[in-house]
Amino acid sequence: MATSFPPVVPGRFQMLHGGDYNPEQWRHRPELLDEDARLMRRAGMTAASVGIFSWAALQPGPDSWDFAWLDAVFARLQAQGVGILLATPSAARPLWLAEDAEVRRMRSDGTREDPGGRHSFCATSPRWRAAVAEIDRRLAERYAGHPALLGWHISNEFGGAAENGRCHCPRCIAGFQGWLRRRFGDDLDALNRAWNSAFWSHSYQDWAQIRPCDRSNDGLMLAWQRWCSDLVLDVVRLEKAAIRSASAAPITTNMHGPMDFYDHGAVARELDFVSYDCYPDIDGSPRDAEAVAAASFYDGCMRGLAGGRPWLLMESCPSQPQYKPRMRLKRPGMHRALSLAHVAGGSDGVCYFQWRAGSNGHEKHHGAVLMQDAPTDTRVFREVAELGADLARLGGVVGAACPAPVGIVCDVHSTWARRVSGGFQGEPAPAELAMTHHRCFHERGIHADLVDADSDLTRFALVVVPGVALLRPGFAARIEAALAAGAQVLVDALSGWYDDEAAIVAGGRPGPLAGLLGLGASEEMDVLRTDERVALTVTGGWLPAGTHAIGHCDLMRLAGAEALASYAGEFYAGRPALTRHRHGAGTSWYLGCRLERPALAHLLARLADAAGIRPPLPEIPAGVVVRERIQPGRRYLFVLNPQPQAVQVGVGPGWSDALGEAAMPATLDLAGHQAQVLTRPA
Numbered sequence: 001m002a003t004s005f006p007p008v009v010p011g012r013f014q015m016l017h018g019g020d021y022n023p024e025q026w027r028h029r030p031e032l033l034d035e036d037a038r039l040m041r042r043a044g045m046t047a048a049s050v051g052i053f054s055w056a057a058l059q060p061g062p063d064s065w066d067f068a069w070l071d072a073v074f075a076r077l078q079a080q081g082v083g084i085l086l087a088t089p090s091a092a093r094p095l096w097l098a099e100d101a102e103v104r105r106m107r108s109d110g111t112r113e114d115p116g117g118r119h120s121f122c123a124t125s126p127r128w129r130a131a132v133a134e135i136d137r138r139l140a141e142r143y144a145g146h147p148a149l150l151g152w153h154i155s156n157e158f159g160g161a162a163e164n165g166r167c168h169c170p171r172c173i174a175g176f177q178g179w180l181r182r183r184f185g186d187d188l189d190a191l192n193r194a195w196n197s198a199f200w201s202h203s204y205q206d207w208a209q210i211r212p213c214d215r216s217n218d219g220l221m222l223a224w225q226r227w228c229s230d231l232v233l234d235v236v237r238l239e240k241a242a243i244r245s246a247s248a249a250p251i252t253t254n255m256h257g258p259m260d261f262y263d264h265g266a267v268a269r270e271l272d273f274v275s276y277d278c279y280p281d282i283d284g285s286p287r288d289a290e291a292v293a294a295a296s297f298y299d300g301c302m303r304g305l306a307g308g309r310p311w312l313l314m315e316s317c318p319s320q321p322q323y324k325p326r327m328r329l330k331r332p333g334m335h336r337a338l339s340l341a342h343v344a345g346g347s348d349g350v351c352y353f354q355w356r357a358g359s360n361g362h363e364k365h366h367g368a369v370l371m372q373d374a375p376t377d378t379r380v381f382r383e384v385a386e387l388g389a390d391l392a393r394l395g396g397v398v399g400a401a402c403p404a405p406v407g408i409v410c411d412v413h414s415t416w417a418r419r420v421s422g423g424f425q426g427e428p429a430p431a432e433l434a435m436t437h438h439r440c441f442h443e444r445g446i447h448a449d450l451v452d453a454d455s456d457l458t459r460f461a462l463v464v465v466p467g468v469a470l471l472r473p474g475f476a477a478r479i480e481a482a483l484a485a486g487a488q489v490l491v492d493a494l495s496g497w498y499d500d501e502a503a504i505v506a507g508g509r510p511g512p513l514a515g516l517l518g519l520g521a522s523e524e525m526d527v528l529r530t531d532e533r534v535a536l537t538v539t540g541g542w543l544p545a546g547t548h549a550i551g552h553c554d555l556m557r558l559a560g561a562e563a564l565a566s567y568a569g570e571f572y573a574g575r576p577a578l579t580r581h582r583h584g585a586g587t588s589w590y591l592g593c594r595l596e597r598p599a600l601a602h603l604l605a606r607l608a609d610a611a612g613i614r615p616p617l618p619e620i621p622a623g624v625v626v627r628e629r630i631q632p633g634r635r636y637l638f639v640l641n642p643q644p645q646a647v648q649v650g651v652g653p654g655w656s657d658a659l660g661e662a663a664m665p666a667t668l669d670l671a672g673h674q675a676q677v678l679t680r681p682a
């Protein structure tokens with residue numbers, strides 16, 4: 001079968017439909033375990049994530065093991081044609097292990113986490129690491145050859161603990177000091193210079209003096225964040241090595257927003273495919289449009305991490321997530337529309353938290369496909385089963401590309417650098433800026449991938465660099481390569497502030513980007529009150545007439561670039577606000593101020609035109625999600641209406657229903673919460 005990309009599970013040309021399944025919570029009710037397997041088949045489930053929190057059931061004591069119940073789960077699911085994404089159970093450790101204080105995270109106040117809870121391990125604990133490696137290895141040895149095994153789900157939502165799981169125990173702090181020694185080549189003076197630790201007399205005379213508790217030292221706090229992130233990477237590698245000692249099946253770990261706990265790009269490079277847990281804030285109000293746009297932003301983050309390849313929606317709620325202020329039910333059809341939106345965004349499946357809700361414990365009210373042992377002929381089950389039938393018909397979409405001509409750089413090192421730095425804190429954080437820019441493409445049906453600053457940018461026709469404050473080594477060269485390849489590149493004034501240690505960039509903002517932009521160093525930046533705005537004079541129609549600067553106004557100097565908008569007010573009237581510069585085969589743009597979203601959308605639409613990017617439909621009604629996925633010789637058009645009111649969408653002639661084969665009209669009438677998938681030869 002010719003597909004753009006191989007499926008996430010090799011050889012499986014089938015959309016995955018599944019979810020977290022915790023049978024160890026129902027071992028005393030064998031009739032329900034039989035019912036689970038039967039109903040999974042009826043719901044078109046193809047992949048259950050098993051074992052995520054099963055450590056105590058698998059290893060009830062330090063030297064006792066019980067795999068019999070899991071063997072039976074494998075057998076029961078296999079008999080119904082359901083595959084298994086087998087989890088390593090490291091996210092929650094059994095009490096017998098937690099009794100040993102060293103395995104429990106030390107909080108920043110020096111106290112240890114209590115036993116219980118989850119995610120609260122100390123990742124440098126030798127006892128914990130050995131125990132994780134052992135149980136992972138035993139699972140891999142036992143199930144590597146099982147025909148129902150689809151792949152591995154490492155741990156659960158790394159970073160999802162209090163203080164993002166950072167441990168302040170003496171061993172972790174010593175590990176941090178050793179990490180710094182290696183980073184600075186054992187040269188303490190180099191560290192002192194890089195961090196300017198002479199500030200407030202904080203110079204270090206000994207590596208042992210370095211403790212992550214001085215919030216006045218920006219370089220230190222950034223380094224601590226990075227070390228904690230590297231520790232997540234280290235655990236992923238530890239678990240991967242244990243699995244790989246016996247199994248070659250694909251490996252993933254489920255990521256979750258806001259994705260600033262660790263460097264997801266570094267972890268993604270260790271995985272065979274990336275996966276994401278998504279719980280949008282849907283409450284039936286007009287704010288749902290924001291939630292849908294945010295979910296689509298994270299789809300773009302997954303595509304960025306996957307280098308454009310498909311990924312997997314690992315968790316979502318078929319009903320009402322428990323952790324929302326108002327547990328509003330999803331209206332009929334909404335689950336399908338939201339799920340298909342992720343497929344449109346590149347997910348080759350839809351999975352849930354969870355299959356059957358637990359009888360007790362903290363998440364007993366969390367929506368699931370089945371609620372405890374209640375009757376199963378429910379609306380939620382029916383909608384899940386209907387979606388399962390739809391997904392079964394969408395096998396042709398597996399491996400299809402999301403043609404993404406736009407790359408938006410969203411880099412966690414910039415998020416951390418802005419967070420640890422004082423000053424300019426009223427302006428939006430990098431991820432918020434990235435989301436605002438992404439939304440302008442989302443509304444036009446254009447896939448925009450969110451990529452980190454270490455990524456190759458030459459596959460994009462348009463590169464947007466919003467709030468990339470910290471310049472990673474080689475980042476300027478990657479921008480230059482994109483320009484050399486002919487891209488349009490837009491850089492904003494919150495980019496190019498810091499070197500890789502969060503020190504102000506040499507020679508002034510935007511450092512090495514200035515030459516690429518045809519600019520000299522910026523002189524000053526004005527920050528406006530929230531009730532202030534500064535009018536702009538625009539030329540060439542790149543911004544709408546009547547556009548204003550909001551937020552900040554950068555005062556830059558031209559050094560080869562031309563001005564296409566300038567400030568029309570304030571003492572800096574006449575200074576450039578938007579510039580353009582030809583560099584290589586491409587064009588670089590600099591936006592010195594923030595814009596209201598309509599003006600930003602106008603600018604990005606013009607830049608997309610200049611980059612030769614065509615949206616899939618000329619006109620998309622507000623609130624409707626439209627995306628294309630492409631296979632060799634075939635196109636799929638997803639048209640989804642996640643809002644209560646009916647809409648009409650002109651799609652043009654030649655499409656047929658991907659779920660039913662019928663020819664489709666050129667204008668679709670979509671009821672509220674209705675979704676259509678169309679197809680035609682490419």
Ligand code: GLA
Nearest residue numbers: 156157277315321323353366
């Ligand atoms: C996360 C976790 C799950 C569960 C759900 C509830 O995504 O991974 O174990 O707690 O949240 O929304």
Ligand code: ZN
Nearest residue numbers: 122167169172
């Ligand atoms: Zn520790």
